[in-house]
Amino acid sequence: EVHLVESGGGLVEPGGSLRLSCAASGFTFSSYSLIWVRQAPGQGLEWVSSISSSGGYKYYAESVRGRFTISRDNAQNSLYLQMSSLRSDDTAVYYCARDETANPGFGSSWHNWGQGTLVTVSS
Amino acid sequence: QSVLTQPPSVSAAPGQKVTISCSGSSSNIGSNYVSWYQQLPGTAPKLLIYDNDKRPSGIPDRFSASKSGTSAALGITGLQTGDEADYYCGTWDSGLSAGQVFGGGTKLTVL
Numbered sequence: 001e002v003h004l005v006e007s008g009g010g011l012v013e014p015g016g017s018l019r020l021s022c023a024a025s026g027f028t029f030s031s032y033s034l035i036w037v038r039q040a041p042g043q044g045l046e047w048v049s050s051i052s053s054s055g056g057y058k059y060y061a062e063s064v065r066g067r068f069t070i071s072r073d074n075a076q077n078s079l080y081l082q083m084s085s086l087r088s089d090d091t092a093v094y095y096c097a098r099d100e101t102a103n104p105g106f107g108s109s110w111h112n113w114g115q116g117t118l119v120t121v122s123s
Numbered sequence: 124q125s126v127l128t129q130p131p132s133v134s135a136a137p138g139q140k141v142t143i144s145c146s147g148s149s150s151n152i153g154s155n156y157v158s159w160y161q162q163l164p165g166t167a168p169k170l171l172i173y174d175n176d177k178r179p180s181g182i183p184d185r186f187s188a189s190k191s192g193t194s195a196a197l198g199i200t201g202l203q204t205g206d207e208a209d210y211y212c213g214t215w216d217s218g219l220s221a222g223q224v225f226g227g228g229t230k231l232t233v234l
Contacts, residue, residue: 035223037168037223037225044125044209044211044225044226044227044228045160045162045168045211045213045225045228046225047222047223047224047225050222050223059221059222059223060222061222062220095167095168097168100173104215104223105155105215105217105221106154106155106156106215106217107155107156107174108155108156108158108215108223109156109158109170109173109174109213110158110160110168110170110213111170111173111179112170113167113168113169113170114167115167116167
């Protein structure tokens with residue numbers, strides 16, 4: 001059974017940094033692309049970043065480009081999101097999810113989701 | 124403002140049918156597969172439909188979807204109170220800033 005478990009969320013001051021992790025199990029991690037999606041309180045889903053199975057292709061939402069970095073360690077079955085220069089509007093639950101394809105794009109659909117980790121940016 | 128447009132809310136009685144629309148453009152829905160997600164209160168999103176009209180294992184056939192041009196639709200028949208949730212459409216946008224896009228979400232109320 002596929003499991004995705006996010007961690008690393010918490011309270012951080014504006015301008016600060018945080019690193020989220022997503023530990024995966026139950027599938028061949030290195031074969032599938034992954035995504036970070038966030039949801040601000042009471043709001044809808046917002047795409048943050050996607051990464052291909054090899055890590056060679058990375059995509060970012062305009063709202064986080066230059067501040068967030070997505071990466072993965074296929075040997076450790078882990079996905080990461082390094083977040084810096086955090087702002088109050090980055091406050092959200094952050095979810096990681098798994099695609100059924102190797103590269104984000106045309107056929108991407110997010111088949112498995114973690115339970116999310118809450119990031120609160122506040123002074 | 125979401126790239127994909129969904130109605131904020133829909134409602135219907137138990138046992139009835141409801142349709143949720145999702146409107147996009149040629150760079151997203153018009154050229155890529157659409158997926159649909161259900162988010163029950165307080166839980167993570169769950170995949171309902173992928174590749175425009177395919178159901179993952181375990182999703183009942185009460186849920187169906189279609190795509191035509193730059194629009195897509197999710198249909199739910201035999202509504203149950205347990206179907207009350209937020210529903211999101213999603214697809215890839217192949218435009219200048221390529222990336223995943225989602226609709227703003229539709230709150231389904233089963234009266």
